Amino acid sequence: MPASAAPKPVMHVMAGLLIDAEGRVLLAQRPAGKHLAGMWEFPGGKLESGETPLAALARELQEELGIRMRRAEPLIRVPWQYGEQELLLDAWRVDRWEGVPRSLEGQALQWLPPAQIDPLLLTPADQPILRALLRANQLTT
Ligand SMILES: Nc1nc2c([nH]c(=O)n2[C@H]2C[C@H](O)[C@@H](COP(=O)(O)OP(=O)(O)OP(=O)(O)O)O2)c(=O)[nH]1
Numbered sequence: 001m002p003a004s005a006a007p008k009p010v011m012h013v014m015a016g017l018l019i020d021a022e023g024r025v026l027l028a029q030r031p032a033g034k035h036l037a038g039m040w041e042f043p044g045g046k047l048e049s050g051e052t053p054l055a056a057l058a059r060e061l062q063e064e065l066g067i068r069m070r071r072a073e074p075l076i077r078v079p080w081q082y083g084e085q086e087l088l089l090d091a092w093r094v095d096r097w098e099g100v101p102r103s104l105e106g107q108a109l110q111w112l113p114p115a116q117i118d119p120l121l122l123t124p125a126d127q128p129i130l131r132a133l134l135r136a137n138q139l140t141t
Pocket residue numbers: 013014015034035036041042043044045046082087089123124125126
């Protein structure tokens with residue numbers, strides 16, 4: 001099989017659901033010119049080679065929002081496919097951090113109660129993540 005026909009490796013993407021004291025979650029808007037531009041997502045990004053998932057999440061939150069992640073717990077892993085690219089979207093709840101999240105990469109940010117998020121404004125792969133968050137919240141209230 002020619003190298004070009006080899007399947008692309010699955011892309012492992014970390015997504016951090018920052019939950020504030022009022023139970024709101026932080027959303028970031030994907031910038032113009034990128035895949036899924038204009039859609040809302042959870043801050044995060046791809047693992048770099050040799051990086052552990054949690055180290056990658058902590059790095060992305062530092063780079064994008066300027067915060068130091070202090071506590072995270074796994075929420076759901078969502079296998080997805082965008083065109084030829086297979087993805088594993090690895091979503092964690094982050095409920096403790098240092099610093100005030102701010103936009104360091106020009107992305108719009110907003111805090112919303114999960115029940116008020118319109119799933120259609122999220123990337124398609126984030127819709128199962130939102131459902132998992134709403135389910136988890138129902139179990140704890
Ligand atoms: N970070 C993040 N990516 C997501 C989410 N939902 C979702 O479908 N994705 C997709 C969008 C991209 O196709 C892929 C990886 O996103 P990324 O943020 O690391 O990469 P990017 O497209 O911004 O590109 P790059 O400039 O960082 O290389 O994951 C999400 O909630 N957070």
